Amino acid sequence: MIASNKVQNASRRLHPLSLLFEFASILRANVIPTVAAIVSTSRGGWIGIVVGAVVFGISAAIAIIRYATFRYRIADGELVVDSGLINHVHRTVPLSKIQNIDLSQNLFHRLLRVGEVRVETASGKEPEAVMRVIAIKEYSQLRDELLSFRNSDGKETQPESVQEKIVSDTSTQTSELILKLPTRLVILAGFLSNRGEVVAGVVFGFLWQQRFADKWFASQDWDKEAIRESLREGTQGNGISQAIRWVRGVAEYLGTQSGSAGTILLMLIGVTVLFAILRTFSAVWYVLKFYGYRLERVGDSVHVRCGLLTKVSATIPLGRIQLISVQQKWLIRQFGLATIRIETAGGGEKNSDDATSIGRKWFVPIVDFSDVPRILAILDPKLAGMDERIEWQPQASGTKARMFRSILLIVIAISLGLCYWSIVAGILLGAALLVLGWMYVGKKAKSRRYARTDWGLVYRSGTWERKTSIAFFDKLQSVALNQSPFDRRWKMATLKVDTAASGPANHRIEVKYFDAERASRELQAIIQAGQVH
């Protein structure tokens, strides 16, 4: 598998120049005391010399300790890194899990033929090993060893190279159209979305930065001082809050001119106009982003293309999909529509460019709800006819009562507060809130659903924004069962499932108020199912 075990099993150290670069890096991190020390020394102060000596001494000591204790080796298909004197860390990274070996070289590195090497896997944000610095030939050797390991074990090359492969193969493979969005539907989705608030926030923020509105009002033949006074109150904060204050400011000014009824009417008109403007912004944003949306299947991946001015295209290998989430905000649900978001492995914040945003967060920005099963079946044939086969698990008895109890305290507090002014109003409002609360928890309890199938888990939650997420057994990163003292009292538990790259879908599979005994059995069943897959 690996060429010569003897060479690879030997521990390697960093390049001796590491001392210098490590020292420089620590000094850079402590730039303020360093500069203070230099300034103070240049003025003849002895404190500067002491501070400087301490900073330099500690930096040198840290650099020496790091250099002396850092060892790495490749043995039995693993990269083994040892580091630390006081806190000793022995790290083992299977070569099959390594996603990247990055070499970075600044001018000094290049002159001295060394480089800083970062080894990364799919986990976390921090690199698994930072080698500051090793010789270029050592880096080449390390890279070759990794490649030779991968070549000896073909399937391990899949995670990283699959995306490039699919992209390059698209010209030779036939594509099958999955979904095409007519512009009419894109505009409707825009009007149903609150995306306009974001655009409005940016526009208003920009205008206030430029003092545009202030200048505009100043040019009108109005009571400038009074308007400015109203506006000045609205210049705090950002975006939407500024816009609201702005409208209120104008309305207040006009209200002083024409009486309170006029103010209310103006406020209503203002809010309606603002709402219409925001929704138009939203529709414009949707058209700019999703015009000509096409979802195609090409071989083992799907291809998304859209955009009016900036055309974005994203390729998602189907095998990398970790979680599929079908989401319906209340308004979207009323129109029988839905959006589909997906989460794919390999990519955290560093990959959040336009293509990944389209590929994950806006995978299917809008679709007829009745068309969702067809798209799911194309994404994964196992999901065909899911709706008929799915068996939602019953809820724990007492779920509604437990939810209600948590809002009972709030209702009592509000009622008592109101009773301070009027006992009748307090009691009436309290009673009304209790009825509404009971209805709300009923809806909320009903909206939470969980099912286990032979290929994965389905979890649905949300009263206003309904989200149904699908996770596959072979993609689960961990599964946990939590039980708080309150859970124990209600004979309940929470089942949590962690998947990679969860974020765009913003829906964690976290089944609360699960019957305790059943949850325990579920945990075992998921562990068992994970072994089979």
Next chain:
Amino acid sequence: MSGPDTIPEIPNALPASDSPVVIPSESSPMESLRSDAETAIPDVVSRAQSTEADSDFQPLAANWLRMERRSWHILIAIVGVVLGLGWLVLGLFIRQNFDAWQWLLLVPIGILFAMLIWAAYFFPRRGFQATSWRLHSHGFEIRRGIWWRHRIFVPKDRIQHTDVHQGPIQRAYGLASLVLNTGGTHEPSITLDGLDMPVAESLREQLSKREAIQAPPATKEEAVA
């Protein structure tokens, strides 16, 4: 203060650090320790060990208990000295009077001190009882938490890399922490403190292997071997 060599509070003395960490059977000291924590309330997270034929759940190293107790004792000593000195300074220099109020002040101080002593007894013991781990053929499972109970299973092939971490205090007790890093978002790294160093090393070894795990390292000797 009980040192690392004596742990008188616990019946059926636990295995010393250099003796094997045996699998707890139904009649083992571990079970009797845990049984007093069980109540009529269904406690699925910790009950798992008795109902699911989970006799392969392993306790933490006995030295962890010693280390925790020693840490608590040090904390009690520091708090005791600070409170005692504070009380004396208040009476001697600030109020310059040892009247009834000054003596009455000893009551809350005493209560605080008693609570600390109770905590020093309660937390390490219950923490030890509540925490255990087991190695599956395809993953690793941890059970812990005194009040907020937590059970987590990490499939072996989702582990991206593993760390064995040893701080200076842990080193003095021959202990180490095992850190499993996955590609998960909410719990990307799962840490288990309080393992004997050879056991931690052995677990790291087993979990890094690509083939299925044959059998868990039942004893420390086996682990070292």
